[in-house]
Amino acid sequence: MTARVLDGKQLAQTMRVEIAAAVAARTAAGKRPPGLAVVLIGDNKASAAYVRNKQKGCAEVGMGSWLHHLPVHTSESHLLALLDTLNTDPAVHGILVQLPLPPQIREDAVIHAVGPRKDVDAFHPENVGLLAAGFPRFVPCTPHGVVHLLRRNDVPLAGREVVVVGRSNIVGKPLALLMMQKATTANPAGCDATVTVAHTRTPDLAAVCRRADVLVAAVGRAGLITPDMVKSGAAVVDVGTNPGAAGKLVGDVDPAVAGVAGALSPVPGGVGPMTITMLLANTLRAAELLDG
Numbered sequence: 001m002t003a004r005v006l007d008g009k010q011l012a013q014t015m016r017v018e019i020a021a022a023v024a025a026r027t028a029a030g031k032r033p034p035g036l037a038v039v040l041i042g043d044n045k046a047s048a049a050y051v052r053n054k055q056k057g058c059a060e061v062g063m064g065s066w067l068h069h070l071p072v073h074t075s076e077s078h079l080l081a082l083l084d085t086l087n088t089d090p091a092v093h094g095i096l097v098q099l100p101l102p103p104q105i106r107e108d109a110v111i112h113a114v115g116p117r118k119d120v121d122a123f124h125p126e127n128v129g130l131l132a133a134g135f136p137r138f139v140p141c142t143p144h145g146v147v148h149l150l151r152r153n154d155v156p157l158a159g160r161e162v163v164v165v166g167r168s169n170i171v172g173k174p175l176a177l178l179m180m181q182k183a184t185t186a187n188p189a190g191c192d193a194t195v196t197v198a199h200t201r202t203p204d205l206a207a208v209c210r211r212a213d214v215l216v217a218a219v220g221r222a223g224l225i226t227p228d229m230v231k232s233g234a235a236v237v238d239v240g241t242n243p244g245a246a247g248k249l250v251g252d253v254d255p256a257v258a259g260v261a262g263a264l265s266p267v268p269g270g271v272g273p274m275t276i277t278m279l280l281a282n283t284l285r286a287a288e289l290l291d292g
């Protein structure tokens, strides 16, 4: 078997056209274009590239974006003061602080300081709570990208066994919530699946993974998921972004898994591009919620 490729690059592009149409309709109706403020601290090359792509995405769909690039030694209080200003700026609908942060700045303090109505990453505890309760204000970008990638490729989820390997706040936990939740009008990203969350301390990880009709790997360990861990015909989504040889990005899934899986979302070209498109979708939603 050679797995069907779940092409995130192409789907992200299709969804951007849909978002651009919604933005154009808003501006034609005399509304302010959605605007995203992006805060980048320091000179991490990968972070700078992600931020560039986020701004490029904004331009592509007709949204405004502002980059606040702060030096690596920026103090936490300086960053919090900037966030205060952005929280009250009516042109700014979404605020994003690129992670990871330098060590003098507490991630938790920053996550709490982004106004929950502008928190397009959906990291603020208020938004985490709303998601957990099944009434998300914003759906976190990477998990939402995974759900769209599977749905738009007709991978069945309702009633299926989904195994999420990884328990991070950004991917594993929120994705497990979406996968287990009932699909409702308030929560169309709910998937009605039966969900197992596994991680590096799970005994016999291979046996747990082999149960999956849909297997999602989000651990951050290159090549962790090998062909013997995958049920024949399963859909496999790779969310890993690990540094490989010659500056290449490597996923958590061994490429040989393509010989066993029915469908495979690769790295690069799978969930990554979807993450940025879902950020644009959240910025549009923030503008709709804030400005009507």
Ligand SMILES: Nc1nc2c(c(=O)[nH]1)N[C@@H](CN(C=O)c1ccc(C(=O)N[C@@H](CCC(=O)O)C(=O)O)cc1)CN2
Binding pocket: 049, 050, 096, 097, 098, 099, 100, 121, 141, 142, 241, 249, 267, 268, 269, 270, 271, 272, 273, 274, 275, 276
């Ligand atoms: N504030 C946030 N910080 C971080 C997030 C986030 O969602 N919000 N996630 C990651 C980084 N990230 C977005 O910020 C991100 C990672 C990867 C990609 C992507 O498109 N990857 C491409 C490959 C790119 C390459 O070759 O280098 C792919 O997978 O095809 C987009 C966004 C941590 N920080």
